[in-house]
Amino acid sequence: MTWATGVGSMPGDDAVGFRQAQETVLGELPDLPHLVELPGRGIEAGMVGRALALVTDLGIDLQPAGWRLTGEPGASGVDHRRARSLLAHDLDVLEELTQGYDGAFKVQVAGPWTLAATVEKPRGDKVLSDVGARRDLAQALAEGVRQHVAELRRRVAGAGRLVVQVDEPGLAGVLAGRVPTASGFGKHRTVHPPEASEALGWVLDAVAGEGAEPWVHSCAPETPLDLVRGAGARGLVVDLDVVDAAGHDVLASILEGVDGGEVVAVGVVPSTDPGSPPTATQVAERVLRWLDVLGLDPDVAGDRLLVVPTCGLSGATPAWSRTALDLAVSAARALT
Structure with a gap:
């Protein structure tokens, strides 16, 4: 079928809108219903903010240029705390609305390469520019996703089949060297496919390790579906x-x-x-x-x-x- x-x-764009959309x-x-995302509530509820809400091992705050690592584990800004609060609220509503639900369920999270191409290092420029920083962010995301899946198992107890959709609209640009530097005059170096596959694989393996199905979503042209599939999607x-x-x-x-x-x-x-x-x-x-x-x-x-x-x-x-x-x-x- x-x-x-x-x-x-x-x-x-608000809590009432979330409940209505989830219903x-x-x-x-x-x-296959899914946990709703409402980017209209603000940057904390957007795709990147939603994923960073799962990352607890790294300090994160919001600057005029966007999301940034603070360089101090646990030293998160008020906007990061708000992102986590919004997610907790949404899970509370979801738990209430799915009482008695029995079936498959899906959630979404931004992938490691989309985050690396979006989030900045403590002293500027994208995480993508630093091999160690992008590895740390990907591994912290994988651990956050692992904990998220475990919590969803508890909150949506009737979801015998749980799907985690990893959103990677930034992957194609990362592999093609199209992500602009902070100055806007250059592009970040291309990430080679083996490294791209490995980091994505950490997140997908974390999903599978908790008994959920790892999917990958991208609406960007030139997304290498063979690489994504090989990483474990x-x-x-x-x-x-x-x-x-x-x-x-x-x-x-x-x-x-x-x-x-x-x-x-x-x-x-x-x-x-x-x-x-x-x-x-x-x-x-x-x-x-x-x-x-x-x-x-x-x-x-x-x-x-x-x-x-x-x-x-x-x-x-x-x-x-x-x-x-x-x-x-x-x-x-x-x-x-």
């Missing part, structure tokens, strides 16, 4: 429009079932209202055309295939976010 889920972010996700996504979440030829080959290999237990989630539902919304049949037909190009029968793909909205659902209206999730579910049912 083809199924559906969401990428993670939703519209909303929407739990109601609209029976196959058991699921790949992509916007179909940005996947290159090599990526399509990787997705086809998964859907053919060469290695059991892997899944592919394709972003095909518009994340914002296009004015003339597609029907569920039209969304399903687009997926069918893609499978036909790959030479795959939908019945072969089966439950290894998911339908999701594309990136950017946080920029939608609450009404469209609900419609987009409903379209994803209905298209998945049509494919089945």
Whole structure:
């Protein structure tokens, strides 16, 4: 059976908005609901702030230029503490809303290379510029994720199948040497694939070590899906429009079932209202055309295939976010 889920972010800018969005996700996504992210609440609730909330071994604060390591373990600023407080609040609400829930569940966290390309060192410039700093951040993230999964097991006791989606939109830029330096006049050196795979693997291994499924999501062009898969990802979440030829080959290999237990989630539902919304049949037909190009029968793909909205659902209206999730579910049912 083809199924559906969401990428993670939703519209909303306060605690009431979070509860409403979480209720929407739990109601609209029976196959695989997820913990909602609301970037509209501020930088502390954005993708990077959310991930840094899990990192307790390093000192972190917020500067005008963005998130920064303080260089002193445990010496975190008020904004980092607020990020952790927001996450704790969200988990409290989630625990309340999932009383009696029985099924699969998904959470999201920014990956080590997206953090390294975003967070600064104590004296400026990105963590990406320092081999030791990026290793420390990746390992601290892995430990934070390990603890996060254990807590989720306790809070959502009915989630027999738990998925952790590692968001890596920055990975392609890191590997291609496209991340700008602090001056803006240069680019950081390219990170070689073995190191990129190793650091990502630490986080994915931490997920798997707690009995959860590690997935990786990226809506950035040129994301090396073969490297991601080799690092230990058991699921790949992509916007179909940005996947290159090599990526399509990787997705086809998964859907053919060469290695059991892997899944592919394709972003095909518009994340914002296009004015003339597609029907569920039209969304399903687009997926069918893609499978036909790959030479795959939908019945072969089966439950290894998911339908999701594309990136950017946080920029939608609450009404469209609900419609987009409903379209994803209905298209998945049509494919089945």
